[in-house]
Amino acid sequence: MHRRIFQLSSLTLTLMHALPAVANDQDFTLFRPTQSDFGGVGLMQTPTGRVAPEGEFSIGVTMNDDYRHYHSSLQLMPWLEATIRYTQVPDLLYSGDDSFSGDTYYTDKGIDVKLRLWEESYWLPETSIGMRDIGGTGLFDGEYIAASKHVGPFDFTAGIGWGYIGNSANLKGDTSLGYDCGRDTSYKGKGGSVDFARWFTGCASVFGGVEYQTPWQPLRLKVEYDANNYKSDFIVTRSDKPMPQDSSFNYGMVYTFGDWGDIRASYERGNTWTLGFTLKTNFNSLSQSWVDTPTPAYAPKPQTDAADIDWQRVAQDLDTVAGYREAKIYADNKTVTVVGSQGKYRDRELAHEKGAMILANTGTSASTFNLVEQQANQTTTQTTIDVAAYRKVANQEYVGAKVSDATTLVNPNSPRGMLQADTSEPWSVSFSPNLQQSIGGSEDFYLFNIGVTGGASYWLTDNIEFGGSVYVNLYDNYDKFKYDVPPDGTDLKRVRTLVRQYISDNPVRVSNLQLTAFDKFGDSVYVQGYGGYLETMFAGVGGEVLYRPLKSNWAFGMDVNYVAQRDPNSEFGIFTEERHYDPTTGRYYNVQTGTPTGHFTTYYRPEWSWFDDLLIKASVGQYLAEDKGVTLDVSKQFDSGVIAGAYMAKTNLSAEQFGEGSFNKGFYISIPFDIFTVKPSASRAVIGWTPLSRDGGQMLGRKYSLYSMTNARYPGSEFTNK
Structure with a gap:
């Protein structure tokens, strides 16, 4: 008997050594977190306690008969994951008004965040808390706490979910109050707002699963226990299509292509096949080998006058x-x-x-x-x-x-x-590609225009520049953008929603023509004044002042402008009448014939180890549609120089006045040119995502930003305006 106990103890110790309990680079070099169906690190329908390496950026698509998820995730900090998701529902249209949205599928826009509470240790699992669909209309909103632990080639996950993640109520909840256990699933205004009151309410359930790294490196297998019962899904409540759940267990596999992507297949609910793929890179490790002019060898000559x-x-x-x-x-x-x-x-x-x-x-x-x-x-x-x-x-x-x-x-x-x-020259000439895009709109899922901008400038003095640019539109589908005021419930002056008239109807246009004067007072105060055709849609006069001490992580600026909207049917004309008729929609609308606009802006770069390489900008003032409010812009600079940011503008407009989305918001990535070229360059390309083109919370697009011009005053900074 004692001998058997000794043998079992020896076997247990052997297994403990064979299956290490702590994740580290040597033990699990082949085991990297993968994306879930919704985007963000997870199994299939459920999240895990894992997060990706800092700087990892992924875009992916997940499709089945019920939904099409288009998702993008970014590991902003070692402890913070952010996901943007657009979900199309093929069985439902965007609206019942054919003239407003045609045959565009219903599209839900959502934002997820996951915060890692602590990393995995010998005894403790990696544990995270997260919120799904915090900024959408609540189709998939839910909260969770999940913990994951490595044991050899297995990664086990267990968690508790609320809302959509936990609607089976196997832990807590009264389903007699409804499929959501009494959780308030309505959304405020026109969607897009964060409703803190319903977090961690309604049904609560335990979920879990395991991911297995097979001996064949590219292949991983997944099994999960899904705590959602799919009785409150949007398709079920809005249409006659059922979403039966024949099994609470989902099974999947992932085939990885090194560090740059994977394909996914799963069998879910016991009756539904789901397919997807993910492409990814890492903004911290992204690099390029340059063919550069070498640094000369040190070969000093004799002293010369x-x-x-x-x-x-x-x-x-x-x-x-x-x-x-x-x-x-x-x-x-x-x-x-x-x-x-x-x-x-x-x-x-x-x-x-x-x-x-x-x-x-x-x-x-x-x-x-x-x-x-x-x-x-x-x-x-x-x-x-x-x-x-x-x-x-x-x-x-x-x-x-x-x-x-x-x-x-x-x-x-x-x-x-x-x-x-x-060797200075008063003349300069430039050419640059341009991409403008809007995703998830009612008229079409993806609206965009691509073109080329050619610019030229001449310095009249060391401080005064006269310059301009011409935009040539190569291709766009903004002819589909037929925004109409009444269906969207807002009567704001039309500023950015007139984009079709400026792009599709006028493929070649003077986008900028202005006189700019610069000056500097003391060591830290920079100023500029300008006048002319300031951007594609607006002309006027204005000025900016910036206080930015050397090496300081703080700066303060203010811009003041008086602008009028340019007439899209005239190259150099501006609107003189406020009320106009739109022959496309057959309705009247108002435009901006002259208004002051400007903002006081605070720039702050935190110097905290857990919140590093951030730029936080807060702007207070009046916008182009004469609404007043605050814009918050937060961006992160990665080791490669890539900058990723997001902004939101909350003004005194109600959600009904603003229209769909409730308030202005967007995302952008600024990419150094030299990541893609064979030679070093200080130039950058900015790619922006705007969920919807609306008129509230819109700022004037100015040619120069004094903060961007003075980036060198904070060592290591490459931050640039979107």
């Missing part, structure tokens, strides 16, 4: 090698100052290293180098380089020598010495 150095050649090298474009060089035998824009390297330290090496190899006797960065001819920062300290760095005289050991970031000073070289 400043007047005898070929500074014009030096300016060319600073452009091609270090990225300081249109530079002016001031020099004497004590100081060399380079004033130019940095258009090549997002990593300023790399630009400093190359610039310092070029200057050090000239043979100058100067003891100080100054690299002054400017944007729109306005100086923003000065990097002062101690030449003696830099020579030690260049010679690698100590371990870990780097250019930052010899540099100091200061406010720009007036350059000393004579102007030795000037």
Whole structure:
């Protein structure tokens, strides 16, 4: 008997060693979290306690006979996952009004968040709390607490769900009060609002499952116990289509394609096949190999008088090698100052290293180098380089020598010495692609236009620029956008909802033509004034002032404008009559003939370890439709330089006045060009998602933003306006 007990104990210890209880990179290099049907890390219908690696971005589609989920998830922080989802219901139309939505499927827009409470340890499972569909109309809204634990190739999950996730009420709830156990499933206004009062109410159920990593690396198997009974689903309550549940167990498999995607198949409710796929990348590890101009070797020449150095050649090298474009060089035998824009390297330290090496190899006797960065001819920062300290760095005289050991970031000073070289030009010409899109609207699920913008500018003085741009529309489907006021219940002045007239009806249009004056007061106050055709839809005059101290994580700005709406049927005309007739809809509408608009904005970059690389912008003021309120814009900068952000504008408009969506909101991603190119570049591309084109909470689109222009004043910042 004792021998058998000893043998069993030995077997138990052997199994404990064979099946480790703690997840780590060595034990589970092949086991990475995958997306659920709804988007976000999970099994199929149910979430898990897991989150993806920080920076992971995924887009996916999940389809069955009942729903089509289009979802995108982003691991914003190690502890915070965010998911945006659009769900189409093929059995239901967007509305009963054919003239308003035609044959467009009913589309639900939802936002999910998951917060990891703690990571997995030897004894504790990885545990998270989450909310599903917090910003939609409540089709799938629910809350949960889930915990997941690795045991060898298995990942076990158990949790408690409320709302849609727990409608079987196997833990708590009175189904005699309704399929939702008395939970208030109505939504406020026109949808899109967050209803905190119903969180963690109604039915509550236990759910769980397991994910198994098979010996064949690409294949994973999933089994879950689904705690939803599908009796309160939108299809069931709004149509005659049933959603029977023949089994509470769902079975699925995932075939992964390395780190970039997977395909999913599952058999759910005992009667329904579901298919899906996911594409993903990681914004932290995203990188590209450049074919770059190498940094010159350190080869100092004999000391040479400043007047005898070929500074014009030096300016060319600073452009091609270090990225300081249109530079002016001031020099004497004590100081060399380079004033130019940095258009090549997002990593300023790399630009400093190359610039310092070029200057050090000239043979100058100067003891100080100054690299002054400017944007729109306005100086923003000065990097002062101690030449003696830099020579030690260049010679690698100590371990870990780097250019930052010899540099100091200061406010720009007036350059000393004579102007030795000037490669600046008053003219500039640019071309850029443009994509505008709106997802989930009533007229069509995806509305977009793609085109090219060509711009040119001329500097009349160092502070005054005259410039403009022309937009050429290559293709769009905004002819389907036939927004009509009465069906949507709002009588606001039409500002952004006139987009069809400006894009589809006018494929070539002067999008900007303005005179801009810049100036600077003291070390930290930047100003601009402008007038003309400020954007595609509005003309007027305005100005902006920004207070931004060097190295500060705070900044304050204010813009004030007076604008009138441009007439889409006239290249340079503006509306002079407020009331107009729309022959497409056969109804009258009002436009903006002149109004003040502007905002006071606070910019804040938290310096907390658990909330790092964020920019929080809060703007208070009056919008284009004369509504007043606050816009909150939060964006995250990842290691690769990719910036992901979201914004919302809440004004004094009621949900009924605003229309569908209740308030203005959107998402955007700003991507550095050099991620896709073979050469370094400081330029960026911005992709935005707007759920609906509406008129409330709309800001003026200004050509220049002083905060973006002065990004170099906060070391490491690449934040840019959407």
